[in-house]
Amino acid sequence: MTNDTPDIAWQGLLEHRRQIESLHLRDLFATDPDRFARFSVETGALFLDYSKNLVTEETLTRLFGLARARGMEAAIASLFAGDRVNHTERRPALHMALRNRSQRPVMVDGVDVMPAVRDVLARMRTFAEAVRSGIAVGSGGSPYRTVVNIGIGGSDLGPLMVAEALKAFRGSGPDVRFVSNVDDTHLVETLRGVDPATTLFVVSSKTFTTQETMANAQSARAWIADALGDAAVPSHFAAVSTNLEATRTFGIPANRVFEFWDWVGGRYSLWSAIGLPIALAVGMDHFEALLAGAHALDEHFRTAPLERNLPVILGLIGVWNRNFLGCDTHAVLPYDQYLHRLPAYLQQLDMESNGKRVDRDGRPVGHATGPILWGEPGTNGQHAFFQLLHQGTSVVPADFMVAADGHHHLGRHHDLLLANCLAQSQALAFGKTAETAEAEMLQSGMAPEEARRLAPYRSFPGNRPSNTFVLPKLTPETLGALVAAYEHRVFVQSVIWNINPFDQWGVELGKQLANRLLPRLSGTPADSGEDSSTTGLVAKLRSLRPA
Ligand code: F6P
Secondary structure, three states, rough: OOOOOOOHHHHHHHHHHHHHHOOOOOHHHOOOOOHHHHHHHHHHHHHEHHHHOOOOHHHHHHHHHHHHHHHHHHHHHEEEOOOOOOOOOOOOOOHHHHHHOOOOOOEEEEOHHHHHHHHHHHHHHHHHHHHHHHHOOOOOOEOOOOOEOHHHHHHHHHHHHHHOOOHHHHOOOEEEEEOOOHHHHHHHHHHHOHHHHHEEEEEEEEOOOOOOHHHHHHHHHHHHHHHHHHHHHHHHEEEEEHHOOOOOOOOHHHHHHEEEEOOOOHHHOOOHHHHHHHHHHHHHEEEEEEEEHHHHHHHHHOOOOOOHHHHHHHHHHHHHHHHHHHOOOOEEEEEHHOOOHHHHHOOOOOOHHOOOEEEOOOOOOOOOOOOOOEEEOOOHHOOOOHHHHHHOOOOOEEEEEEEEEEEOOOOOOOHHHHHHHHHHHHHHHHHOOOOHHHHHHHOOOOOOOHHHHOOOOOEEOOOOOOOEEEEEEOOHHHHHHHHHHHHHHHHHHHHHHOOOOOOOHOOOOOHHHHHHHHHHHHOOOOOOOOOOHHHHOOOOHHHHHHO
């Protein structure tokens, strides 16, 4: 089914949209004192208020109807059963197995993968504890003080986001840094002032062929070899990959190679050995608590009825905003400095997964798919782009997230953070009419003419949708649940849109062209049948490069 020929549920939602077009969140709240209670959901420590969305009971009933018409329950069961839901690559998507804390086996091709998962976790524990306690040492016998993860995309963003989010749990662990960009500035600046004798590199790459990661890994290898000699290299490297042959060729000892499997997608891999830098940063107990938090959310997603299922609700509201309210972008606004890399992480998760234009049958979809996701931590965003959120011509649905308790208790900082978070979603939802703005100005003593002149500028349309996540505190468990909720939201939307969220062919063309252009930038002649813009730019760059 594509939406070139929308099904009844989809058509019904289009019609419903027309019927409720004139409703304002102000009215929806005014006429229903129980709206918050009815439009919020809680699972474990994760609470979601979705009452400030432009939905009624009927909207939700229709959205659940759409989900059932698209086979949501069967799709969730199929995902957890290890079916080859990634049909273009003929693979299951079993990141949930990595955090499976139950005794349930998870079968791939008739084999239970859980013993191998537990084995890698045990090896990660031994290694992380040895590094953190100083038992594992560099070639000269010094403990590691700095760990540098080299990876990109899912082999960088997940561990980086979590290592930042859980900094309060670091204890006496090493300083863990991340290098991803092929721009050598990233590696050079990361290693500035760092002692090779106390540095451990973790080369993280599912394929162990990614150009950027391999270039950085080779330069890191040379940095160690130059400082400590070739023989020191094995003591200063570890690797995480599905490609054990390539890690061997690189010269990383087998006992420092941590495996994962092709049924783990790159952007879903932080729960695998790709999480090794997290374990090195905060300890294996906290890494396993992260897994436990995600597992609890998995169990909820797998078993809760659609109507009380947090990721399902989140996903369907996203579909409503995208396909029926026409919102092109979606903002993620963590009111938590520790979550400052969450928007970047979710960008890959969401946009690499649902940024698709053909359906599961290879036909162009007849409807919008994943929105552009972006964001920054509050309160910083308030002083930058919130102007557009409140008064611009685009409606941008937003996800706020905040913890009731912070990790530090400096003065009134946390109260200020909470107040600002709540104020923003309130302002977005309810706005301020021109009449109210004018009345306020008059009350403050402004001349009536001036008040009338300024009223249009000082009014807010409101009616702008948002979700608010509340956590008791940002901990490994609550973070695990939050991230898993977003992963499943992506899946829910992919089911509605009938697309495969687990492949990413869209990144391939650029890689191919970069390989073709590489020799043109030096050596071979610049002009070799490229388009005139590319040829011109190559020639310009060549003319400007030092000889
Ligand atoms: O180019 C996209 C991508 O394949 C991502 O999906 C992946 O997370 C990233 O590259 C890194 O890949 P690898 O872990 O194989 O180096």
